[in-house]
Every structure is written in structure tokens, then in C-alpha cells.
Amino acid sequence: xxxxxxxxxxxxxxxxxxxxxxxxxxxxxxxxxxxxxxxxxxxxxxxxxxxxxxxxxxxxxxxxxxxxxxxxxxxxxxxxxxxxxxxxxxxxxxxxxxxxxxxxxxxxxxxxxxxxxxxxxxxxxxxxxxxxxxxxxxxxxxxxxxxxxxxxxxxxxxxxxxxxxxxxxxxxxxxxxxxxxxxxxxxxxxxxxxxxxxxxxxxxxxxxxxxxxxxxxxxxxxxxxxxxxxxxxxxxxxxxxxxxxxxxxxxxxxxxxxxxxxxxxxxxxxxxxxxxxxxxxxxxxxxxxxxxxxxxxxxxxxxxxxxxxxxxxxxxxxxxxxxxxxxxxxxxxxxxxxxxxxxxxxxxxxxxxxxxxxxxxxxxxxxxxxxxxxxxxxxxxxxxxxxxxxxxxxxxxxxxxxxxxxxxxxxxxxxxxxxxxxxxxxxxxxx
Amino acid sequence: xxxxxxxxxxxxxxxxxxxxxxxxxxxxxxxxxxxxxxxxxxxxxxxxxxxxxxxxxxxxxxxxxxxxxxxxxxxxxxxxxxxxxxxxxxxxxxxxxxxxxxxxxxxxxxxxxxxxxxxxxxxxxxxxxxxxxxxxxxxxxxxxxxxxxxxxxxxxxxxxxxxxxxxxxxxxxxxxxxxxxxxxxxxxxxxxxxxxxxxxxxxxxxxxxxxxxxxxxxxxxxxxxxxxxxxxxxxxxxxxxxxxxxxxxxxxxxxxxxxxxxxxxxxxxxxxxxxxxxxxxxxxxxxxxxxxxxxxxxxxxxxxxxxxxxxxxxxxxxxxxxxx
Numbered sequence: 001x002x003x004x005x006x007x008x009x010x011x012x013x014x015x016x017x018x019x020x021x022x023x024x025x026x027x028x029x030x031x032x033x034x035x036x037x038x039x040x041x042x043x044x045x046x047x048x049x050x051x052x053x054x055x056x057x058x059x060x061x062x063x064x065x066x067x068x069x070x071x072x073x074x075x076x077x078x079x080x081x082x083x084x085x086x087x088x089x090x091x092x093x094x095x096x097x098x099x100x101x102x103x104x105x106x107x108x109x110x111x112x113x114x115x116x117x118x119x120x121x122x123x124x125x126x127x128x129x130x131x132x133x134x135x136x137x138x139x140x141x142x143x144x145x146x147x148x149x150x151x152x153x154x155x156x157x158x159x160x161x162x163x164x165x166x167x168x169x170x171x172x173x174x175x176x177x178x179x180x181x182x183x184x185x186x187x188x189x190x191x192x193x194x195x196x197x198x199x200x201x202x203x204x205x206x207x208x209x210x211x212x213x214x215x216x217x218x219x220x221x222x223x224x225x226x227x228x229x230x231x232x233x234x235x236x237x238x239x240x241x242x243x244x245x246x247x248x249x250x251x252x253x254x255x256x257x258x259x260x261x262x263x264x265x266x267x268x269x270x271x272x273x274x275x276x277x278x279x280x281x282x283x284x285x286x287x288x289x290x291x292x293x294x295x296x297x298x299x300x301x302x303x304x305x306x307x308x309x310x311x312x313x314x315x316x317x318x319x320x321x322x323x324x325x326x327x328x329x330x331x332x333x334x335x336x337x338x339x340x341x342x343x344x345x346x347x348x349x350x351x352x353x354x355x356x357x358x359x360x361x362x363x364x365x366x367x368x369x370x371x372x373x374x375x376x377x378x379x380x381x382x383x384x385x386x387x388x389x390x391x392x393x394x395x396x397x398x399x400x401x402x403x404x405x406x407x408x409x410x411x412x413x414x415x416x417x418x419x420x421x422x423x424x425x426x427x428x429x430x431x
Numbered sequence: 432x433x434x435x436x437x438x439x440x441x442x443x444x445x446x447x448x449x450x451x452x453x454x455x456x457x458x459x460x461x462x463x464x465x466x467x468x469x470x471x472x473x474x475x476x477x478x479x480x481x482x483x484x485x486x487x488x489x490x491x492x493x494x495x496x497x498x499x500x501x502x503x504x505x506x507x508x509x510x511x512x513x514x515x516x517x518x519x520x521x522x523x524x525x526x527x528x529x530x531x532x533x534x535x536x537x538x539x540x541x542x543x544x545x546x547x548x549x550x551x552x553x554x555x556x557x558x559x560x561x562x563x564x565x566x567x568x569x570x571x572x573x574x575x576x577x578x579x580x581x582x583x584x585x586x587x588x589x590x591x592x593x594x595x596x597x598x599x600x601x602x603x604x605x606x607x608x609x610x611x612x613x614x615x616x617x618x619x620x621x622x623x624x625x626x627x628x629x630x631x632x633x634x635x636x637x638x639x640x641x642x643x644x645x646x647x648x649x650x651x652x653x654x655x656x657x658x659x660x661x662x663x664x665x666x667x668x669x670x671x672x673x674x675x676x677x678x679x680x681x682x683x684x685x686x687x688x689x690x691x692x693x694x695x696x697x698x699x700x701x702x703x704x705x706x707x708x709x710x711x712x713x714x715x716x717x718x719x720x721x722x723x724x725x726x727x728x729x730x731x732x733x734x735x736x737x738x739x740x741x742x743x744x745x746x747x748x749x750x751x752x753x754x755x
Contacts, residue, residue, distance in 0.1 A: 198632055198633070199632075199633050199636075200633040200636040200637070202631075202633070203631035203632070203633045203634070203636070203637060204448065204608070204637075205548055205549065205570060206548035206549075206567070206568050206569035206570030206571070206605060206608060207548050207549075207568075207569075207570075209632070211632070275552065275556075276548070276549030276552055276553060317525070320525075320527060321525060321526065321527070321553075322526060322545070322547035322549065322550050322553060323547065323548065323549045323553075324547050324548065324549075324568070325547060
């Protein structure tokens with residue numbers, strides 16, 4: 001066992017225990033041993049000390065939605081590079097979506113991800129299993145065996161579950177294992193061929209648009225199915241003001257629905273597509289200012305439970321092409337904190353504590369994961385960051401293999417200094 | 432070439448949306464003296480002698496490709512045509528690699544027709560040569576818009592205040608977009624007419640009049656620009672049948688006869704006779720469809736001349752070899 005670690009003199013910020021104040025935090029044996037104004041070491045000299053003056057000490061961030069591309073596309077990301085990118089972004093754990101090649105739809109595939117993550121020794125990686133075999137939307141995958149192997153949720157993310165019957169069955173069946181069904185809301189016939197938000201910009205650029213209703217129709221379908229079945233539906237990457245209204249409607253009625261939004265949908269609009277920038281192409285697409293405003297309000301009032309990255313690395317060559325043919329998605333692990341601080345905290349929409357809740361505490365609650373708290377005795381997954389310093393996004397410095405980001409050259413606020421998983425320092429800021 | 436100081440249009444012509452009214456008028460005015468060259472027995476002037484132009488046509492085209500090629504040849508440019516079949520594109524080469532390889536051969540201009548919206552800008556952002564958009568997906572077709580404007584100006588002697596209605600599949604039409612921007616900028620009033628399933632959902636935000644009935648459009652307009660109905664739209668489920676389209680939206684002599692004034696009829700071609708336009712209208716006295724084609728060469732000569740650094744006030748002189 002490694003030496004105990006004392007985080008000295010930071011701002012301890014943990015909404016799960018209503019902690020917010022200057023103090024020390026002592027980690028020993030992979031657990032949070034104690035915290036307070038001043039942790040007394042009692043003459044112990046076997047303790048490493050990390051000076052956290054001017055920094056925020058928070059529960060480690062958890063990303064419930066990312067794509068690590070292994071197996072199948074190790075040229076664009078591996079579990080190891082993804083887990084290191086996560087650590088660099090302050091994430092102590094990430095949930096890997098199953099749209100790999102082959103699809104993560106069985107216990108052996110889940111076990112492979114667990115083993116690769118252990119070998120990487122960076123952020124924790126929790127596999128998400130597929131809802132349907134091969135993500136083909138036909139037959140249910142073996143949820144029980146996948147959960148037994150370490151899966152924490154099921155999803156066909158990347159593709160919608162077109163069959164309402166299959167989604168109903170998945171929600172019912174998932175109840176046995178106490179896992180959420182992470183739902184990629186997209187009505188496939190309305191979204192077919194779409195490359196960006198449907199609106200004035202798509203009309204001008206001559207690109208096929210995806211209307212808000214493509215998301216909202218599936219969101220309400222699955223909220224209603226959650227009401228019918230009692231299964232927990234977790235709506236992924238919500239992007240429209242209408243979806244926000246529907247989630248609010250569901251929550252007011254006690255329906256087991258939770259939802260996430262992505263940093264890019266909280267910061268950028270469809271205007272970023274102007275000039276056919278393929279790094280502004282993602283699914284769901286960037287929407288209008290009114291949608292962004294509604295999503296921000298939903299983060300503030302709790303309608304949106306968590307912020308997740310939808311980290312989606314792609315090869316440079318695949319993005320360097322005609323807009324309609326470029327793949328959807330951007331990388332997000334290494335910019336999430338700073339984008340959220342810059343567009344949500346700095347303008348005063350939410351405070352830093354709420355952001356920590358959205359990035360750490362809520363993800364743990366919603367997906368029933370360890371961590372997400374600084375409570376004494378809990379696992380020592382901790383993120384230490386500077387919320388104020390500005391920096392310029394330079395994708396060539398990413399740990400991720402992906403460089404596809406719309407934030408290149410942008411000045412952002414907030415940088416991760418240290419990431420601690422299981423009491424081990426897995427990331428330390430360079431320079 | 433005269434360099435950046437004499438680049439009244441900038442490096443590229445990607446669309447009419449980014450142009451000013453002055454730039455559009457400049458192109459139309461510059462086209463006037465070039466019209467005459469095509470009427471000569473020897474249709475050639477030395478204006479672009481030594482310039483190398485690649486016509487990169489990734490989509491089938493007769494009118495636009497031949498029109499550009501004539502415009503280039505009549506200005507004495509050296510031209511090469513590259514299509515998607517029988518080229519490295521068929522071997523899977525990317526657009527950017529194709530362009531960079533061509534540029535490595537020290538070319539001056541690229542004319543590109545491509546099925547993807549934004550393809551011309553994509554190219555323009557990545558190579559030094561002048562890029563002319565000859566139609567990109569459902570985005571813009573600026574030289575078509577310009578030749579439509581020139582044809583209307585020839586006929587009406589003005590564009591300001593002219594009422595032009597674009598009829599048909601506006602949603603998928605690059606011609607419609609270039610017409611809307613071009614006409615609005617020079618002060619014309621613009622309307623569109625077609626089934627709502629073939630109009631952009633955000634059409635109101637484009638600030639054009641919308642007519643649901645072609646009869647109302649005909650009553651309002653001075654000129655109709657009738658768009659080609661692409662036959663694959665039926666498979667896409669946008670309209671039930673060509674037969675019904677013709678009955679509801681077809682521009683027919685019967686409908687035109689009820690108009691309060693004689694309407695000028697434009698069509699970018701190729702026509703589906705008996706679908707969006709009836710033959711007696713297409714071939715009738717108010718059709719300017721072939722004038723459009725003639726003007727296309729002059730407009731493209733003007734664009735090539737201006738992008739190559741030609742000085743607008745010397746366009747007349749350019750016909751005898753000076754002016755660059």
C-alpha cells in the first residue's frame with residue numbers, strides 16, 4: 001500500500017456532504033480518511049503532502065457517456081488513451097458506450113474492457129453494455145451476464161432503439177439488475193440523412209436538417225414507457241428546449257427519468273457550423289440559442305441531472321472532408337471542465353458547487369457508482385482544479401488520440417491540476 | 432496578374448450570399464462587353480492566355496460544364512476537365528488530395544461542381560488557386576444565379592423592384608438559393624412557390640414571400656424562375672406523383688393566360704417537359720430559357736476575368752488582349 005496523501009489547504013467542495021470551505025483532506029489506504037479545517041497528522045512522517053492552496057478539492061468527476069473506440073478503432077482511441085485523457089480532464093471514472101466493433105453486447109466483451117482499463121491504470125472505466133445484440137435493435141442482449149462482468153448500464157447509443165416494444169422490454173428487464181437504460185433519443189425517419197440542426201442555418205447552407213422533434217418524439221415515447229414499466233430511463237445528450245419541457249413533465253409525475261446534457265450543447269449554437277466546420281458536427285446537432293438557454297436553465301433547476309461529454313474521437317482524415325460525409329462527434333474529456341466553467345459558472349448561471357454536483361455527485365447517483373463524494377470512508381477518487389486560470393485550447397496537447405474539437409484556439413477558464421483515483425495520483429498538470 | 436489590389440471579388444466565387452450588391456452589379460456590367468465576343472466569327476480573345484484552369488466536375492453536367500469551358504477557351508485559358516469517373520476519385524482519393532495534387536501542377540483556377548454542400552468552400556479554404564463554385568450540393572450555384580439576373584436585366588432593363596417568383600423544389604435547389612440572395616441584394620422582390628414539403632421549414636426566416644398556390648404566384652410576379660423537379664424526390668416521399676405535381680404546380684399556358692401581365696419565364700434546365708413546365712410555355716414567346724444559356728457564357732467569362740485580377744473598367748479593352 002502506498003503512503004498516505006494529505007491534500008493541504010484547498011477549498012473542499014462537495015455538494016453531496018454540503019461541504020464548502022478551506023481545509024485539508026487525508027487519504028489513506030485508498031479511502032478518504034479524514035477532512036476538516038486542519039487535519040492533524042499527529043507526528044506522522046510517512047505522509048506525502050500536496051499543496052492545494054488556491055485550488056478546489058472536489059469529488060472526482062464521472063463521465064457517464066464517452067466513446068473509447070476499443071475494440072475496433074484503436075487508431076482513433078484506445079481504452080488506455082481515453083482513460084488518460086479522462087484523467088487529464090479531471091475524470092476519475094468514465095462509462096464507455098458499447099458501439100465498438102464488435103459491439104459490447106456480451107459478458108466477454110465487457111470483461112475485455114474491464115481488463116484493458118485495469119492495465120491502463122488511469123481513470124476507472126465502467127463498460128455500458130448494448131441493449132440489443134449487435135445494436136441491431138432486434139433482440140435483447142444478456143443484461144444479467146454483462147452486469148455480472150461489470151457493466152453499469154445498457155445503451156444502444158449511436159443508434160436509436162426504433163422499436164417501442166424493444167425499448168419497453170429493455171426498461172422492464174433492466175429493473176431486475178437495477179441499471180439505467182441510457183437512451184439515444186432519435187426518431188430515425190425524421191433524422192435520416194440529417195447533418196445539422198434544421199433551421200435557418202441549414203436552409204442557408206443547403207444541409208439536411210434534423211428537427212428538434214426527432215429527439216423529442218423519442219424522449220416522450222421513452223418517458224411514457226418508463227412510466228408504464230417503472231424502468232429507469234436515462235436520456236442521453238439532451239439538446240432541445242422541448243426535451244427539457246418533457247423531462248420536467250416526467251419528473252413532476254415521479255416517472256423514473258434522468259437526463260444528461262453535454263458541454264457543447266450548453267455552450268455552442270448551430271452558428272458554429274457556418275463555414276462547414278466538421279468539428280461542429282455532432283449528433284444530436286448543435287441547436288439554437290433558445291435551446292442552449294433552456295438547457296442551461298434545466299441544468300440550474302435540476303431538470304438535467306448530469307453533464308456528460310459524449311467524447312467521440314475521430315480520425316483527422318475522417319473529419320477533413322465534405323460536411324455531409326464527415327462523422328458525428330467531438331472529443332470532450334479534456335475540455336469539459338473548462339467549457340462548463342467558462343459558459344456556465346463564469347456567467348453566473350450555476351455556481352461551482354452545482355457544477356461539481358453535475359460532473360461528480362449526480363453521475364454517481366444516477367448510475368449507482370462509487371465515488372462522487374468526499375464522505376469519510378468513501379473511495380478516494382478526487383479531482384483538484386484551479387477554477388480561474390485561463391488557457392488556450394491546443395488539441396495537439398490532448399492525451400486523447402482525437403483532435404476533433406470546436407474549441408481549438410479558444411480561451412477557456414479552469415484547469416485540472418491533480419486527479420486521484422483510489423488514493424493514487426494518476427494525473428498531475430504539466431508546466 | 433495585377434495582384435490582390437485588383438481583386439474586386441476576393442479570391443473565390445463560392446456563392447452570392449457573401450457578395451455585396453455592388454459586386455453583383457460589377458459582374459453583370461463586366462459581362463456586357465463579353466457578350467459580343469461570342470457573336471464574332473472568331474470567338475477568342477487573348478485575355479487569359481497562359482492561365483491554367485481545371486474544371487473539376489464530380490456530378491453530371493452538360494450546360495454548366497460546357498458553358499464554363501467555352502468561357503475559358505474564348506478567353507484563351509488552358510483548360511483541363513476532370514470528372515469523377517475515370518479519375519483518381521474513382522480510386523477513392525479524397526477531395527482535398529485531388530485538389531492538392533492538381534495545385535501541385537501550378538494551376539491558377541479550379542471550377543468545381545460537387546454533390547456535397549460546402550465542397551467549393553472546403554476546397555477554397557485549402558488551396559491557393561481561385562475557386563469557382565459551379566454548384567455544390569443543395570447550397571449555391573452562383574454563376575447560374577448571375578446569369579438569371581443578367582437575363583432578367585436584359586429583358587426588364589432593371590432589377591430593382593422586379594417581382595420574381597421561384598417555383599418548385601426550393602428545399603433541394605442550389606439555384607433557388609443563389610437566386611434568392613442575388614435578387615434580394617439588387618433590390619428585386621422575391622417569392623417562392625411550391626408544395627410545403629419542398630420548401631425549407633425555415634423559409635420565413637429567409638424573408639421571402641411564400642405562395643402556396645401557383646395561381647397566386649402568377650398573379651403577383653413579373654417573372655417566374657421554374658425549377659427542375661428532380662425525379663428522385665418522389666422516392667423520398669416529398670410528393671405523391673409527378674402527375675399531381677403538374678396539375679397543382681405546373682406552369683401551363685392556361686394558368687399564365689389568366690395573369691394580369693405577360694410573365695417572363697426562366698428555367699435553369701434541364702427541363703422535365705410536362706412536369707414543372709409545359710412545352711408551350713417553355714417554347715413560347717415569353718420564355719428566355721435559351722437567352723439564359725447564352726448569357727451563361729458571358730457571365731462566366733466576367734467571373735473568370737474578375738477573379739484572375741482583371742480590372743473591371745478595362746473589360747472592354749480586355750477583349751483585344753489588354754486590361755489585366
